[in-house]
Amino acid sequence: MHEGAIAQSVVEVLRDIKDQNGLLSITSATLKVGAVSGVMIDALLFAFEAIKKEEAFIKDATLNIINVNVKAKCNICNKIYDFDNTDDLVMICTECQMPLTIINGKELEIIDVEGE
Amino acid sequence: MKRVVVEKKILEKNDDIANQIRNLLDKNRIFGLNVMSSPGAGKTTLIEQIVKVLKPKYKIAAVDGDLDTQRDALRISALGIEAVQINTSGTCHLDSSMVQKALDHISLDLDLLIIENVGNLVCPASFYLGTHKNAVLISTPEGDDKVKKYPTMFNVADVVLINKMDIAQFVNFDIEKVENEIKELNPNARIFKVSALKNEGLKPFIDWIETNINLVKNR
Numbered sequence: 001m002h003e004g005a006i007a008q009s010v011v012e013v014l015r016d017i018k019d020q021n022g023l024l025s026i027t028s029a030t031l032k033v034g035a036v037s038g039v040m041i042d043a044l045l046f047a048f049e050a051i052k053k054e055e056a057f058i059k060d061a062t063l064n065i066i067n068v069n070v071k072a073k074c075n076i077c078n079k080i081y082d083f084d085n086t087d088d089l090v091m092i093c094t095e096c097q098m099p100l101t102i103i104n105g106k107e108l109e110i111i112d113v114e115g116e
Numbered sequence: 117m118k119r120v121v122v123e124k125k126i127l128e129k130n131d132d133i134a135n136q137i138r139n140l141l142d143k144n145r146i147f148g149l150n151v152m153s154s155p156g157a158g159k160t161t162l163i164e165q166i167v168k169v170l171k172p173k174y175k176i177a178a179v180d181g182d183l184d185t186q187r188d189a190l191r192i193s194a195l196g197i198e199a200v201q202i203n204t205s206g207t208c209h210l211d212s213s214m215v216q217k218a219l220d221h222i223s224l225d226l227d228l229l230i231i232e233n234v235g236n237l238v239c240p241a242s243f244y245l246g247t248h249k250n251a252v253l254i255s256t257p258e259g260d261d262k263v264k265k266y267p268t269m270f271n272v273a274d275v276v277l278i279n280k281m282d283i284a285q286f287v288n289f290d291i292e293k294v295e296n297e298i299k300e301l302n303p304n305a306r307i308f309k310v311s312a313l314k315n316e317g318l319k320p321f322i323d324w325i326e327t328n329i330n331l332v333k334n335r
Contacts, residue, residue, distance in 0.1 A: 002239030109124060111122065114120070
């Protein structure tokens with residue numbers, strides 16, 4: 001359960017964004033969370049709710065989560081593979097039998113913030 | 117109401133410090149290895165065996181992460197190398213700032229720095245520590261179904277060691293299934309089948325470490 005540490009990092013990044021943009025409070029933030037980022041979204045939201053109470057500038061903030069599925073590419077033939085479920089991950093190109101490179105699915109980013 | 121479009125990595129601060137660690141390792145030509153597994157998979161025993169073999173030829177230090185006690189660092193330092201214990205007091209992984217603080221206590225006249233992460237197959241995978249390579253252990257009594265249950269961890273592995281091979285037959289461990297699942301999830305990862313406690317099968321892995329020590333040294 002490292003989502004406590006991740007939620008704390010979210011709060012630190014939000015604090016920087018607030019300061020850099022002259023905001024007083026943050027009302028919502030949109031996060032991209034990749035399927036193989038290693039973060040469980042419910043646990044992250046739970047941890048964020050707990051930290052919110054301690055930090056005045058995010059006391060009314062909500063987190064919107066965009067789930068990012070794994071997308072991988074063959075380095076040889078450029079074929080793209082989309083995996084809707086991490087159970088099905090096979091990182092080998094069916095055409096070339098070569099390893100795939102992950103292009104999406106590891107994200108752990110804040111992409112959009114609203115505040116006042 | 118103001119909308120700010122940003123694109124900020126949540127773990128940016130961790131990554132920044134990890135990059136500083138990486139620069140420090142590169143500058144001092146030290147190969148950094150992050151060792152991860154569940155508790156009890158045999159990380160400390162494996163590190164003891166590595167140190168015994170490589171100590172006559174190379175300068176080695178270890179950083180040991182655990183929630184509590186100095187036990188692992190004491191085991192490693194008993195072999196005559198420097199070992200610093202990090203107690204995370206509840207935190208389930210090492211982050212780069214913890215490692216950076218530990219490095220203040222270590223002489224950097226080294227060839228190899230081994231970081232023994234907190235025993236956990238989930239959380240340590242999310243935190244880059246600045247090491248050159250990640251070694252992930254799985255031990256046979258944990259069961260042969262673990263690889264696909266922990267895709268993030270096996271995805272970040274550069275090498276996977278299947279440990280406790282000496283008892284695989286007693287715990288119904290299907291080695292072929294595990295090897296196939298590792299290859300599916302991470303075809304670039306090298307696989308080593310070992311028994312650290314019995315000191316069996318370790319030579320190819322130790323050769324791999326030596327190759328990496330020399331790669332970093334001769335860069």
